[in-house]
Amino acid sequence: MTVRENTISIIGAGISGIICALTLAKSNECKKKTIRVYEHKNRVGGRAHAIKVNDHYVDLGAGRFSSGLHHNVKEQVKSLNLAYEKFPFTQLKRPQALHKSLKSILKNLKPLCDEHAHDSFEEFLTIYVGGSQAREMINALGYDSLSLPNITPHIAFDIIEKHPEIQGFSDNAGYEWFNLKEGFSALPERLYEQALAHGVEFHFGHELIKIDADSNTPTLTLLKDNQQEVTINEGEMILTFPPTAMSKLNCGFPQDWSNYTYGSIPLFKGFLFYDTPWWQDLDLADHVVIANNPIRKLYFKDNRYVFFYTDSDYANFWRDATLKGEAHYLQTVKELMADALKCHVSQLPEPSTHTYKHWVHGVEFSQESSPNHPKTLEHKKSHIISTSDAYTPHCGWMEGGIIAGTNAANTVLERVRKRQALNQEDCELAHI
Numbered sequence: 152m153t154v155r156e157n158t159i160s161i162i163g164a165g166i167s168g169i170i171c172a173l174t175l176a177k178s179n180e181c182k183k184k185t186i187r188v189y190e191h192k193n194r195v196g197g198r199a200h201a202i203k204v205n206d207h208y209v210d211l212g213a214g215r216f217s218s219g220l221h222h223n224v225k226e227q228v229k230s231l232n233l234a235y236e237k238f239p240f241t242q243l244k245r246p247q248a249l250h251k252s253l254k255s256i257l258k259n260l261k262p263l264c265d266e267h268a269h270d271s272f273e274e275f276l277t278i279y280v281g282g283s284q285a286r287e288m289i290n291a292l293g294y295d296s297l298s299l300p301n302i303t304p305h306i307a308f309d310i311i312e313k314h315p316e317i318q319g320f321s322d323n324a325g326y327e328w329f330n331l332k333e334g335f336s337a338l339p340e341r342l343y344e345q346a347l348a349h350g351v352e353f354h355f356g357h358e359l360i361k362i363d364a365d366s367n368t369p370t371l372t373l374l375k376d377n378q379q380e381v382t383i384n385e386g387e388m389i390l391t392f393p394p395t396a397m398s399k400l401n402c403g404f405p406q407d408w409s410n411y412t413y414g415s416i417p418l419f420k421g422f423l424f425y426d427t428p429w430w431q432d433l434d435l436a437d438h439v440v441i442a443n444n445p446i447r448k449l450y451f452k453d454n455r456y457v458f459f460y461t462d463s464d465y466a467n468f469w470r471d472a473t474l475k476g477e478a479h480y481l482q483t484v485k486e487l488m489a490d491a492l493k494c495h496v497s498q499l500p501e502p503s504t505h506t507y508k509h510w511v512h513g514v515e516f517s518q519e520s521s522p523n524h525p526k527t528l529e530h531k532k533s534h535i536i537s538t539s540d541a542y543t544p545h546c547g548w549m550e551g552g553i554i555a556g557t558n559a560a561n562t563v564l565e566r567v568r569k570r571q572a573l574n575q576e577d578c579e580l581a582h583i
């Protein structure tokens with residue numbers, strides 16, 4: 152395959168890659184350009200990945216959005232006419248003892264954040280409430296990433312205020328949350344269809360394996376279907392996958408691209424389906440329980456299914472449990488679910504089926520989390536563009552992916568306009 156200068160090559164067909172391709176394809180500046188998207192997997196959507204189990208869509212990856220926080224997602228959902236429903240998990244059931252006072256403790260501590268801008272949230276809490284209550288508070292919040300050393304008090308309060316299960320411990324208790332009836336991957340899938348209709352070419356089964364960014368002719372090498380090499384060495388090149396995938400490519404990332412450094416945390420979601428919705432009798436439907444054990448957050452989705460969601464060390468705990476075999480995994484789920492619900496394990500029925508997904512790099516972020524992070528990164532010599540939700544203030548959210556894709560498209564459009572203006576000037580000079 153030859154790649155002409157008039158070609159724009161985008162690597163990655165997650166939400167950011169598709170938004171980037173679609174924005175360019177709709178622009179006047181790119182009307183005559185060929186836009187190609189190369190994707191390693193055989194599907195679009197990346198970390199937005201829904202599957203159908205027992206006639207129900209389940210979100211193995213991205214699952215919910217807030218109309219108050221995620222304006223770009225909301226706009227896309229509306230304009231694509233995607234069916235959505237309430238994501239009701241803003242009310243806790245079976246509260247832990249500390250849950251009663253957590254909101255007022257946090258409210259009193261929030262004004263002190265500025266004095267501890269460089270401390271971790273756990274260090275900050277330890278100063279004011281002591282080490283053991285600090286750990287209990289983080290435990291009661293259900294998101295274990297809150298204890299990571301790079302989570303400052305400001306970032307921690309932002310996380311608490313912007314996650315449905317725990318927003319009630321802040322003044323943001325009123326945010327409404329939704330999920331897509333056909334799963335979150337319906338959003339990138341519909342945008343993919345639009346991109347195809349606008350002439351964007353998609354090439355699945357293409358893994359970017361090498362970036363020669365320092366050579367005089369910057370070159371991307373992809374492996375097609377694990378066998379044939381495809382090279383791209385002309386036109387604009389945009390990489391729309393997260394920092395951990397960039398780091399694997401031996402392309403001087405991050406130092407030749409950014410003054411920032413990046414991190415990631417693993418996530419795990421487990422889904423269980425039962426013949427009868429036994430949790431309805433316990434008044435748990437559409438509620439979430441934050442457990443003081445590795446199951447962490449346990450959700451009861453109306454009469455459809457039960458799922459749990461964990462991050463950081465507990466995500467790896469569940470990956471390890473699955474590696475010990477299905478029987479061990481399911482027994483561990485059952486015991487910890489019984490513990491969370493304060494009932495005997497024999498009172499819980501066996502699931503009729505189940506599914507789960509461990510994401511090694513579920514959430515990606517900039518370690519120095521700052522609103523000043525450049526909108527896109529450009530390799531210092533080749534000017535290849537890198538974009539990711541991790542570079543935006545909405546890292547870890549589809550909103551960040553939409554913003555990242557738009558930012559990359561705008562960077563390309565600016566370059567095209569500059570080149571067009573220069574060509575115009577050259578033409579005018581030639582006529583003098």
Ligand SMILES: Cc1cc2nc3c(=O)[nH]c(=O)nc-3n(C[C@H](O)[C@H](O)[C@H](O)COP(=O)(O)OP(=O)(O)OC[C@H]3O[C@@H](n4cnc5c(N)ncnc54)[C@H](O)[C@@H]3O)c2cc1C
Binds near residue numbers: 190216358418510540
């Ligand atoms: C478990 C989980 C829960 C989440 N929950 C939510 C939620 O509730 N709400 C929300 O808004 N967001 C949520 N997110 C985050 C959301 O999924 C991401 O922010 C979003 O998908 C980022 O999109 P992206 O296009 O930037 O990256 P990605 O989705 O990671 O897409 C990158 C694409 O690039 C491809 N790729 C990578 N490397 C290569 C290579 N070398 N060659 C070719 N292709 C490559 C990948 O296969 C992928 O398709 C969640 C994520 C996870 C994992």
